[in-house]
Amino acid sequence: MNRSVRWVLSALGVAFTGYLAVGGMFWTRPVDSPVVLVLTLVVYLAVAGLCIFWPTRPMAAAEQAHPVGGAVTAVTAGLSRPAPLPLWIALLALAVTAVIPSATWWAAGEEGRLQTFATWSLGGLGALLAILVVRRRSLIAWTGVAVMFVGSVVWIGIGPTLSLGAVGSAIWVGGAQIIVLLIDRAAVETAELTRLQRDASEWLATQEGRRRERRVRVQRALAVAGPVLSRTIAAGGALDDDERLQARLAEGRLRDELRGPRLLDDAVRRVLEEVRRTGSHVTFLDEGGLDGLDERELAAIRAELATILDGARSERLYIRTSTHPDTAVTVVGRSRHDDAAEETVDLWREIARPKK
Template identity: 30%
Template structure:
């Protein structure tokens, strides 16, 4: 189970932590020589923090806002330190509140995926501190701590981004595995169904062949050919078949009609009630035709027609081929041309 923290709670905590720095600045208002620039620095920090925490459409901070935060990180130390007495010991009061404040602002910038700007902000803070109070002041007033905060934020942000990407990959892999498993189960069910159908149709004749030792009458041999065609229909006909269609196709074959069923996937997305209607019309067409050769084919999805039925009669009594022998096509006549619509009406 994945536990997620609401965004508003994170923003609220960041706002409280940022407000704490302003509280320290307010507490040390007696330290500056001129309170004007000092208060301006507080207002500038509050404005930059509010803009950085404000909800936007993306978790990534806009580049212009990140650049403004870097400018704030440069301006605030100048506004504050120029108003501090030169003889005042550094680090003995809260007048250097801006160090932790800028560190917090840069952590927010880094968290919102603007790491380069965050590092630029703390780098400006480091340079200003060295120029103003020397390298010894870096650990004293907490500059190194701000640098560490940004480093930790950067590392966590990169790690979380990688974890999120890995999680998305796992989700995609899981979906693919589930789809593969469903497809395999569907194929297995289809094979089992076809095997049951084949067994049901062929088993009586196979028993008869065994019982007679293979000595079949001419009528039984013709029935074997009809059963072979029925088994072929189960493979190539797929959704063109139901009980009525099977019955009328077998009846037509026993009368001498050559029947070819070809399902090329045009009925896969057809609703069940529409499919029943199409197969009922198909069964009626097969039952009523007197053609020597019958070709039934599905139409690809996107057409208004679901199934086409073509009935051909041959001048030589049905021995000419309508599909495999084009040299004899001129002897065939179209007795039936039927287009069964995909939807009723």
């Protein structure tokens, strides 16, 4: 598809430059040097064809300039821009822009300099310079506009220069510049939209995966705690001490599965049940601090957590994941000692985040 569009645009460029060069083929009066006039047409068409058809590969991201200040560019959006036309071709086009008008007016003679066959270069070279803009050589193109304008004023004066095509050529180059900028901006915005759509799809897929995982864990927890809780409801809360303990343990297991599933394995579940049997109240809270850790790193964190909880004797235990770059999990224990009115912290442990 892109290749087809390129060939269509190339064909339009050839047709346009050829149309503008036609004016130099019909001489309405004798000229001083017909050979030079023919050579200027041949050189112009050859250089225009070179600028149109010279192949260039897309620039890799590493070859493009890095944006300053976080600006959105084709690089940050993940695009690869077409590489500029080789410098030697652009300089050749600039040289043609400087030489052809002078050669044409010299060859046409003093009496024929304002004729169509002598002023065609003002429009034709404007088209060539517009092609340079499209091929990412804007600075050289605008330099060519200035060179062409100065040379034209020297040969035919400022009035004919303004009325016979120099202004139109500048407008063409400016229009090409605006179109290129708009196309680049549209490409950046399209790539940004594509990235946002991809990120949204990945986020939705992640959320769906987490919902399924939570559903499985809830079903697992209910399979264990459901019978105990059902008996509690059926008995209207009239339970003996052992049944109350089992109900409290079942409720704790259910909360653990819902609030901190990534911190749980068989060893952690066993230690949590032992801690609760001693009368401790345990609160889990996972706020996404373990995102990005693989299963091996999670297993190491769980093993250290089980070791910490195995020796805990606090009345209240708070286990919370952390988003701190150096800390993965924080374990805090609080107890009331010697009939104190307030609880005091008697356990504070931090599990370090695995280093990448």
